[in-house]
Amino acid sequence: MYRRTWLSLLLLIVMAGVIAGCTASDPGTGALGDQKKSEGTAAQASFPRTIKHFKGETVIKERPVKIAAPYITYVDNLVVLDEIPVAAQGMAMMSTFPNLQKKLEGKSVIDLGKEVSMEKLLASQPDLIIASDDMADKYDQLSQIAPTVIFPYTEDWKGTLQLIAGAIGKEEKAAAFLAEFDRKAKEYKAKLASRSGETVLFAMYGGKEFITFNEERVAAFYKELGLKPVPGSEKGGSLSLETLATMNPDHIFIVNNWAAPIKKGVKDTLKDNAIWNGMKAPKSNHVYYIEDTSVLGPMPLGKMIAIEEVMKAMGNP
Template sequence: MSGKFFRLLSPLLAFLLLLSACGGSGETTNHSPSGNKAATAASASASESPSTGDSGFPKTVTHLKGETTIPAKPTKIVTTNFVAAEHLISLGIIPHGTASLEQLAIFKLYDEELNNNKIANLGTPLDYEAVVNAAPDLIISFDWDQADYGKLSAIAPTIVLDTTKTTNIFQETFVLLGEAINEHEALETFFSKYNATKEEAIAALKDNRLQGKTAIFMMASEKTNYLFTGLNTKVFYDELGFKAIPDLSAAQAIDLETLRKYDPEVIFIGEDYTNPTGAVEKLKDSAVWQTLTAVKNNHVYETDTSIFGPMARGQQYALEFMRDLQP
């Protein structure tokens, strides 16, 4: 797709669609803090000074922009994107503030934390004055934020995680973040549940005979039907057993005629989280939609679009969703 197309999208959505064209197949490793290569790299890049009982701090973390020393266990962490904020929540930490808080609030998975805690909204795009006013003791950013590291690091210690080298956008970046702030036990707890649910999902999909069926994952919007492949849906194909459609492995959008041409046996579909307009219902009303094999066989599953992205709790929910499917 053209650069102009991506400039029209939200930074996160554009980033996810770029990832969607990458890494559609290959070996998937067991991502747990004890076995994750990213966790090992994170540990190797962090030197811990002698602890004074403050959970391994001070600590120096090597990241995309250099080295940052975190002097003490942070209690007022702010993030420059809602995915990083989500990662904190998934570790049991309430972020002190985040940019694009309203985008996180779209997903019902986080209602409890957002409704019961005061989290500062740092603006969309990021408002640097709001960051100053939040008085954080640590700032966490991702490379795709394009936030001004100089400005941020002048406010508080700042780490910028590089997502460009990851082979699993949620698990590796999530682990890097958790390792950077020494949340080892929280990571172990999360992945213990994640891996157990994954085994349950694999068994359930085998039992209900959905394994081996061609499947696509799409998000409907007013003008474009986005297609998620590659890193975003790797676990569904490589581990849960759905079959990808090779000709669509690099596609980032799909129209109805192309959908009819490849006619997947299973369709997972969600509404555009950035601008919900009832696009899924409009698709259902189209004549082409009614001809699809997945529609005729009742193998169209509507879902929260959090399962398509890099959010840790969203990926846990994805496994629970797959485990509980009714064929």
């Protein structure tokens, strides 16, 4: 059985109210390392080039023009590389990712649906299909439509961006984006240094519980920006308000709960709650809202938005 997308996992977890790490396993760590090495070699070559991937090797004869992305996370990667896919998964869900949605405004992209329609994929006549390993069982079928590369799911979004860039000849664009991310992260980390001793929690609010995420899922916040996690929150999970109060973080970021949105938001919903009002973050007006759910996924644009949102909220002590 192959893995669901991280967004589907998030939906199941949020609706159940239980997160045990909120991340899929990463069976492709070794393969990813081998692929990075292969892509580094391919980066120096012109087309045709041979790309090693989850299901073997694929020869890409010339630079692809019409690229299909039957995995919503890879749409983000392609947009960062200045490529608009001819067809993509989950276009109807783009309101969940407002920053990515803005990049796609006015662009003609065939919606492959939440569950990828092979008929629509065929009709899009792509030059290249870039899929995740949740479609590995359909590799032969995909390859009959167009040359296909399948990359393993991983939280290593930087590595994935480099793999995709290597497949389509956009290595320099990927390198420039990653350099800009690292530059901003370093700058923001220095500016936030005065708050390095203050605890920060990232969560979704489900109406009754707060849903938190494991370290790998929120590494862009803690590792890149030098923020201090709340002790006991490293593995992620569901927290009652009472448990959250005992942890009592200095800052709380609430990420848009797209699966079960709270109409009034956490601040209005809990404004008369004595436990909530007794906590440090609400008392100091240090509760912030992030609308774009992509900050939690292995999505390059989402990660750039993530560090900018934190800087905007905490950069002026």
